[in-house]
Every structure is written in C-alpha cells, then in structure tokens.
Amino acid sequence: MSYEQINTILQEEDIEGFIEAGAPSDEYASEAEDIAMAIGSEHPTYEIILGLVSMVWKRNFNLSSSEMEQRLPNIQRAAERIRDNL
Amino acid sequence: MIEAPGFHPGFFRFRPRRISMQLTLQRRVSRDTNAEPDDVRALKKALNRLSYYIPDKKSGITKIADDDMIEALKKFQSDQKLKPDGIIIPDGETVQALNKALAKQAADKSVMLQWHCAGDRNSCNACIAYDKTIVETDNENTPGCAGTCRCWVTPWKQDMPFKIYDPTIKPVYPEFLLIPSLRLPRFVFKIVKRMLQKNANKHLKSGDNELTDHGALRISQRKITRADIEKAKETAIKTNNVIVKKGKYGTPQNHYKGSNGITVVEETQGRNAGKIITTWYHK
Numbered sequence: 257m258s259y260e261q262i263n264t265i266l267q268e269e270d271i272e273g274f275i276e277a278g279a280p281s282d283e284y285a286s287e288a289e290d291i292a293m294a295i296g297s298e299h300p301t302y303e304i305i306l307g308l309v310s311m312v313w314k315r316n317f318n319l320s321s322s323e324m325e326q327r328l329p330n331i332q333r334a335a336e337r338i339r340d341n342l
Numbered sequence: 343m344i345e346a347p348g349f350h351p352g353f354f355r356f357r358p359r360r361i362s363m364q365l366t367l368q369r370r371v372s373r374d375t376n377a378e379p380d381d382v383r384a385l386k387k388a389l390n391r392l393s394y395y396i397p398d399k400k401s402g403i404t405k406i407a408d409d410d411m412i413e414a415l416k417k418f419q420s421d422q423k424l425k426p427d428g429i430i431i432p433d434g435e436t437v438q439a440l441n442k443a444l445a446k447q448a449a450d451k452s453v454m455l456q457w458h459c460a461g462d463r464n465s466c467n468a469c470i471a472y473d474k475t476i477v478e479t480d481n482e483n484t485p486g487c488a489g490t491c492r493c494w495v496t497p498w499k500q501d502m503p504f505k506i507y508d509p510t511i512k513p514v515y516p517e518f519l520l521i522p523s524l525r526l527p528r529f530v531f532k533i534v535k536r537m538l539q540k541n542a543n544k545h546l547k548s549g550d551n552e553l554t555d556h557g558a559l560r561i562s563q564r565k566i567t568r569a570d571i572e573k574a575k576e577t578a579i580k581t582n583n584v585i586v587k588k589g590k591y592g593t594p595q596n597h598y599k600g601s602n603g604i605t606v607v608e609e610t611q612g613r614n615a616g617k618i619i620t621t622w623y624h625k
Contacts, residue, residue: 272592272619277597278605280623285557316556320613326591 263288271330306335372429379405402460402492458497557618574600
C-alpha cells in the first residue's frame with residue numbers, strides 16, 4: 257500500500273481534528289510515512305496495523321493512555337481502511 | 343632653488359607644472375675648494391639642464407665636485423665668452439650667465455628633455471614615475487620631487503624612444519581591501535541571518551519541551567522558524583486573533599492566527615499543556 261493511500265485515509269479520518277480546524281491536507285503526512293514504511297510490501301493483520309497506527313500516534317502526539325482511549329474508535333477505523341486497501 | 347611641493351605625482355597627471363629654474367649659490371665652487379654640497383648639486387643640475395653635464399647613469403647627480411662637472415663648467419664659460427677657469431662664485435658672472443641661459447631655454451618650447459632616474463633607494467616615487475619620460479624644459483625637478491634625488495635630464499629629439507608618464511599610484515584603498523569591504527555587509531548579514539535561523543530552529547526539534555513530535559515535524563516540513571511562531575503568537579494576541587476552543591476530544595487549545603500567515607495550535611491543559619501541537623500557513 258502506498259504512502260499516498262495511507263495519507264488520504266488519515267486525512268479523511270482526521271483523527272486529531274486539525275484539518276477540520278483549517279490545517280492543510282498534508283497534516284498527517286509524517287504519520288502516513290511512518291506507517292507506510294512499517295508496512296512496506298507486507299500484508300499484516302488488522303491487529304498489527306492497529307498496533308502500528310496506535311504506536312505512531314501515541315509517540316507523535318505525546319498521548320496518555322486515556323487520551324489514546326478517546327481516539328481509539330477513529331484509529332480503529334483508520335486501521336480497518338488501511339487493511340481493506342492492502 | 344625652488345623646491346617642488348611633495349605631492350604625489352598622480353595629482354599632476356593632467357596638470358603639468360612649470361617651475362622656473364634659477365641657480366643660487368651659497369659659496370664658491372671650484373676644483374680646489376671645499377664647496378657646499380648643495381651648491382655642487384645645484385650647479386650640476388643647471389649644467390645638466392643645459393646639456394653641458396651628463397652624469398654617470400648609475401650614480402646620477404651627486405654632491406661631489408668631480409672633474410666632469412669642472413670641465414662642463416669650463417665649457418659653458420667658454421661658450422659664454424667668460425674666463426674658462428672652472429670657478430663659480432655666488433652672484434658672479436657665471437651664475438648670471440647660467441640663469442640667463444636657463445631662462446632662455448625655458449622660454450624655448452622646442453627644447454625637449456628626457457628625465458632619467460637613478461632608480462636606487464634614494465629615488466623618490468615621483469622621479470621613478472617620470473623616468474624616461476619627456477619633461478618640460480623649465481621643470482627644475484619632476485613634479486612631486488623635493489629635489490633631493492639624483493635624477494638628470496638629457497636632450498630629447500623626435501624619434502628618440504621615450505616612456506609615457508604613467509605613475510604607478512598605490513591606491514589608498516587597494517582593490518583587494520575595497521572589494522571585500524563592499525561585500526562585508528552582505529557577508530555579515532548572511533552570517534547573522536544564518537545564526538538567527540540556526541538559533542530559531544535550535545529549540546524546534548523533536549523531543550523539545552515546547553513541542554510534540556508531530557508539532558516539530560510539521561514545523562520542520564513547513565519550514566517555520568521559532569521566530570515565525572513567536573511573531574504569529576505576538577501578532578495574534580495584539581490583533582485579538584486567539585481562538586480558545588476545545589479539540590476534537592475536549593482538550594482546551596489556543597489557536598493563534600498570526601498576521602504573518604501562520605496558525606499556531608497550542609494545548610493549554612492536559613499532558614501537552616503549553617506545547618505546540620501543530621502549526622500551518624493559513625489561507
């Protein structure tokens with residue numbers, strides 16, 4: 257799966273709500289890049305993809321466990337879409 | 343003798359000067375007396391100007407009363423129908439005859455003389471610059487020379503080789519100093535700008551207390567500096583363009599919409615309180 261596809265998914269999901277607040281479309285570009293690089297040409301399971309996205313998100317946004325819980329539905333949806341596009 | 347002012351020869355490049363040469367002696371000059379050295383030199387110069395005395399090329403006009411000078415003096419006296427005794431006294435007939443001949447020569451514009459410089463360490467810059475050039479007949483010394491050099495002249499006629507007066511003037515501000523000095527402000531500006539840029543970006547990196555990783559990555563990729571952020575926040579506060587709102591998950595945030603076109607999002611509570619979580623160029 258390409259970086260562009262992941263970037264589009266993250267942009268549409270807008271997990272942090274920055275794009276809604278006026279940020280440009282490449283707001284989650286670095287996160288998309290990290291995820292795309294981790295997946296590579298493999299076909300990981302949903303759990304692995306969810307773990308990857310969660311890990312990247314927690315690190316990049318410096319989130320606590322409770323904050324991660326708040327974002328989980330959106331992160332799950334993004335992970336599902338990534339898996340479906342593999 | 344009239345001394346020429348000690349200006350640099352370059353000042354006379356397009357302004358030839360005319361100095362009337364007049365011989366004035368302090369004491370008697372002859373072969374068997376201790377003559378005043380300055381008198382000897384003045385007499386030699388006068389005789390040389392009238393082409394009676396041509397000094398040795400290496401030594402030039404010295405202050406020593408040599409045989410050649412006495413012989414030249416005798417020849418002049420003989421030509422002037424004076425007693426050719428090789429003796430000259432202050433305000434005597436020979437001095438008067440010499441001054442008359444010098445004045446006559448000065449008035450004759452057809453007389454051309456070529457300047458010769460000994461070129462040794464005693465030579466002044468003016469004389470070196472005039473070496474082998476054609477000088478005016480009534481120039482006692484080259485313009486700019488104080489008359490202390492040992493330069494001499496020879497008659498010059500058409501078709502004889504000569505040099506064009508082109509003194510090598512050392513500029514007050516040589517090019518190699520002038521050009522860098524012109525470039526210096528730009529160079530300093532570049533260095534200062536680079537330093538400021540470096541300083542501006544110094545704190546804007548991943549792991550910084552003021553930023554989340556995401557914030558640092560966005561700043562880096564959008565080429566926003568710390569100075570830009572500071573200005574955005576400052577102008578947003580001044581123009582009352584700070585939007586206090588809750589994020590998607592209820593975390594309070596300040597959105598500074600700066601007049602420099604940058605929006606800075608800062609969280610005010612929670613784990614990232616006081617941290618910039620993202621920035622962008624707003625439309």
